[in-house]
Amino acid sequence: MAEPAPGAARPHRRLFAALRVLPAFLPVLLAALLAVPLALGFSLASAGQAAADHHLASIELTSLDPAIGTPRARLRATGVLHAIGDLTEVEVRLRISSTRLNSRSELTAVAAGRTSSRDGDIVARQRLGGRLASGQQADFDVAVNLKDVDALQEFGVHVLNVEVVARSGEGLARAAIVRTFLPWVPARRDFKPAGFAWLWPLVAPPVRLADGRYVDDGLAGEMAGDGRLGRITAAGSRLGQQMPLTWVVDPALLETAEDMSNGYTVRAEDPSQPAVDGTGAGTAQQWLDQVRAATRLGDVATLPYADPDVVALRRGGLTSDVLVARDRGDAMAADLLGRDVVTDLAWPADGYADRLTLRALRSAGTQAVVLNAGAMPTELALPFTPTGRGDIGTRDGRLAGLLYDPVLTATLGAGANQQPLLAAQRFVAETAMITAELPGIGPERTILIAPPRDWSPPPELLDRIVSASLRAPWLSPVSVGDLQASESPEIDRKPLTYPRSIRRRELPVAYLDAVRDLHLRIATFSAVLTEPDRIVPPLDAAVLLLESTWWRSRDDRLGRLTGTRGYVLELRDRVQVLPGSYTFGSKSGSIPLTVSNDLTQAVSVRIGLTPAPPRLEVGTLGQVRIPAESKVQVEVPATAIANGPVVIRTALLTPAGDQYGQAVQLRIQVTQYGTVALVITGVAAAVLFAAAGYRLFRRAAAARRTAGAPAGSTP
Secondary structure (H helix, E strand, O other), rough: OOOOOOOOOOOOHHHHHHHHHHHHHHHHHHHHHHHHHOOOOOOOOHHHHHHHHOOEEEEEEEEEEEEOEOOEEEEEEEEEEEEEOOEEEEEEEEOOOOOOOOOHHHHHHOOEEEEEEEOOEEEEEOOOOOOOOOOOOEEEEEEEEEEHHOOOOOOOOEEEEEEEEEEEOOOOEEEEEEEEEEEEEEOOOOOEEEEEEEEEOOOOOOOOOOOOOOOHHHHHHHOOOOOHHHHHHHHHHHOOOOOEEEEEEEEHHHHHHHHHHHHOOOOOOOOOOOOOOOOOOOHHHHHHHHHHOOOOEHHHHHHHHHHEEEEHHHHOOOHHHHHHHHHHHHHHHHHHHHOOOOOOOEEOOOHHOOHHHHHHHHOOOOOOEEEEEHHOOOOOOOOOOOOEEEEEEEEHHHEEEEEEEHHHHHHHHHHHHHHHHHOOOOOOOOHHHHHHHHHOOOHHHHOEEOOOOOOOHHHHHHHHHHHHHHHHHHHHHHOOHHHOOOOOOOOEEOOOOOHHHHHHOOOHHHHHHHHHHHHHHEEEEEEOOOHHHHHHHHHHHHHHHHHHHOOOOOHHHHHHHHHHHHHHHHOOOOOOEOOEEEEEEEEEEEEEEEEEEEOOOOEEEEEEEEEEOOOEOOOOOOOEEEEOOEEEEEEEEEEEEOOOOEEEEEEEOOOOOEEEEEEEEEEEEEOOOOOHHHHHHHHHHHHHHHHHHHHHHHHHHHHHOOOOHHHHHHO
């Protein structure tokens, strides 16, 4: 074999040398490869997205019955097709996936449109025929007997699609598709239903102002039969008649309804105009009666009065307000509903709370707390949905964590932002999927369902959810009380979490500092009243309304705070010292002050006076009582020290000596002359009097002499 020439590289060495320099050229090579599609005006990712977003029509699904598939059912989908481009040979198809879904994560992927591999086989079709021009619409009605669908065998959830295929300028292609789900229940049920427990919230924005007027008449509309609160109450009543339901009620809402039922006024849009009468007194009374009837069954848990932001208040040093709201709310709800209520259950906003807040709640007597399951995630990614229970340890004892399913909550809340029918069908499918995860366990695995606090479900969503929940064979009703009493499952969970995104939504510290200042002003105002229970409780309630979770992330909270503060200051300033100017012309005497009380009850105050400069010494006064709607003049003893003008800072004080309201200035002109000046003045006056008397005496004597002389004589 010939030897390689001197200096020539061996073949394997040349290969290694090439591999060593390859990393340096790899970025250039990749850039070159990517440049090809970029030069054509699209990337691989954008091409896929463009294909997914290319729609020639839109589908509005108006009915899908039944919500639950069974062998005897005939599935029927109706709706409206809206053409976006010109279409011909239009056909509407029903597709059902050939196999059931394997997990909730797969269900979520289908719902989000991240996968099309489950679009399934065509099981029914309807030709619309003719030509559909852009902007036109056509109704469709397509149906199939489910017993004829071979893919439907075992219990589970299948993907159900309504697809439109048509010919356009680009040829025959899919024009639109709507993906939803069909829970399938075979004739032979080989599963045990999982347990499901419901929380049913009745919460509304704080609309009553500190002066008793209302922001607007919108709450009456919500309480009407077709309004948000009316619909939720009616649906909860229907659901609660056949399964245990735990109502969660804001007592401030019940109080507002009772107040409205007695007649109320609404603030005019123009602040200079008087308030107008509200129109919903009868509606409020009917709704309150409806709530009382609906809550006779099941349990009623109360939020603290006005649903305060408990985490923010604890952080801002206002935990005592939470306790006040708790006591006030429990008593009010029990009185207005005429029944016992659950008082040891807490439900922080968004289902999250930090450990210090939970400790404060536990020390106040709370036994259980409702949290988002994401606040206590499992250590491992489980292939099933665990029971909604997890104990929480605090230094003051353990809390029973009631963990609601966040996907179910989000699905219920999404009904207002998407087609209600699709949201309802997603909810039904999620509950069926939960049971299908562990079909042999049964109700010992209980899932907690908690709609959002501000839930505003469309009627179609509510009706479908209630009907499906009552008919679903995979759902076993469980009360929240039973869930609380159950043992926490042996599932490792991560420590309690409080996301930064939730922290940023809290009521800010500066806002709560202003609320705290308002508390102090009300306390000062209350201290001078002889009958504080007549005026102060509504003011305290107005402050609690300012601490509601409703004000999270809302800019209009500052306007409400300013309005409440202005009303408190207006009440305070109805008791005041009237300003004035006086002349003090003696060594000692008194200064007359006028104190006005325009309130409808008597007040008791003290008066503090501070002269500047100190040309007067003023005495002190005890408490002064001013009758309702009266003015009282008070004489303040004073002693002059020097002549000249004096400004006296005059302030009303509470009986305890705290300043009440703004101080006013009294202007005094001191004109007394002192002892020496008085003596000199007295002597001068005596001399003047003596001289005048002497002149009068001489005139009288001369007159007598003239009268006694002989006639004709000369003097």
